[in-house]
Structures are given as C-alpha cells and as structure tokens.
Amino acid sequence: MSVVLGSGEHRYRVVENWAKLPDGWEFRDVAAVAVDSKDRVYVFNRGEHPMMVFDRDGNFLRSWGEGLFNRAHGIHIDRDDNLYCTDDGDHTVRKVTTEGKVLMTIGVPDQPAPFLSGRPFNRCTHTALSPQGEIYVSDGYGNSRVHKYSPDGKHLMCWGTTGTDPGEFNIPHNIAADENGWVYVADRENHRVQVFDGNGRYETQWNNMHRPCAL
Numbered sequence: 467m468s469v470v471l472g473s474g475e476h477r478y479r480v481v482e483n484w485a486k487l488p489d490g491w492e493f494r495d496v497a498a499v500a501v502d503s504k505d506r507v508y509v510f511n512r513g514e515h516p517m518m519v520f521d522r523d524g525n526f527l528r529s530w531g532e533g534l535f536n537r538a539h540g541i542h543i544d545r546d547d548n549l550y551c552t553d554d555g556d557h558t559v560r561k562v563t564t565e566g567k568v569l570m571t572i573g574v575p576d577q578p579a580p581f582l583s584g585r586p587f588n589r590c591t592h593t594a595l596s597p598q599g600e601i602y603v604s605d606g607y608g609n610s611r612v613h614k615y616s617p618d619g620k621h622l623m624c625w626g627t628t629g630t631d632p633g634e635f636n637i638p639h640n641i642a643a644d645e646n647g648w649v650y651v652a653d654r655e656n657h658r659v660q661v662f663d664g665n666g667r668y669e670t671q672w673n674n675m676h677r678p679c680a681l
Contacts, residue, residue, distance in 0.1 A: 535555070589606045592641050
C-alpha cells in the first residue's frame, strides 16, 4: 500500500523508485527540482550529471551541464520554459534552454564578490521572476542581499544587509515572486520568511519557521 502525505486538498501519494536512472548512474545531493510546461522534470544535482531530465513517469530523457556547473543550488523555470540555474559553487546564475544551451550568465564564474560586501555574488542561492520578467537573485551564503536585474541581465538595484531587523537577512536561502509582484525571501537562519514589494520595500514577515529553506 502506497504512502499518502499531506492533508486537505494537498495530499500526495509517494511513488517509490520513480526516477529510472541509466545503469550505473546515481543522484548526488539533489539541490532543486522543477517542472516545465510539458511535464518534463529537471533534477539539478551535485553529481557527475548536474541536470537530469525525466518525463512525468520517471523515464530518463537526457542529461546536460557536465563541465558547466560547479555546485547545483537553485532552479526556476519561466513561462517560456527557460531555466534559471543558480550555482553557489561558481557564484553565477545561468539562463539555459531545456536542451542545455546557455542563453545568459549573470555573475563571473569562479570570481566571488568579497564576503558580505553586498556586491553580486558570493554563493548565490536562488532566482525568481517578477510579472515583468525582472530577475531577483537571493545572495546567499556569503552575502545578505537580494539583487534585481532587468530581463536582459542589467543590474537594477539591491537591498538587504546582515542582521535580524526587518529587511535584514541571515542566509537568504530561497526567493519567490507572485503574480502581484510581491517578493518572498526565505531568511533561513532568522527562521522567517520576509515579504517585500518589487523594489525591496519591506511589507511583513512570517515568523517561527524553523530554518525555511525553500518556497
């Protein structure tokens, strides 16, 4: 009998051994998972094959990213099925097609900003998109910052510093944006989620969450 988790409208059946990996392959520290408009599942992991792609039934389709990514951390897919892959090992965000072609790189590979300098990036963690396609990046392990970019990768602004007050962060570990333009930041070591408008103005926070890692 399969296990069912969750409650109310959000109940999920566990499918054991769903992913059918090629012989000899394995997952190593799966950092993020996302699904595109065709129900293809992208598994961003820290093994020899950083991006593994499956159909909805778990059949392996392809892999890519070998030799490109240093340490997988975050993945976001936009309405056009472009992937935004956040690599906290080489301090970049890459916009990539579903076939693995790099369209844009934000940040300089293997050249981190100084620790807690506020400049992009020092071990960035995740990305989110505004309704207008602007790119938000949570940054991250070596910074306490959120950066905002234009859709073509131009740096527009940033906000945040180290601390516990509203608008301050202690490891902004994940970020999300909704259709109304609100920006949600998982402020992990402050045990809260903070909510901002699209220009970084503090709105509210959700407290008493034990190390929220993702949204």
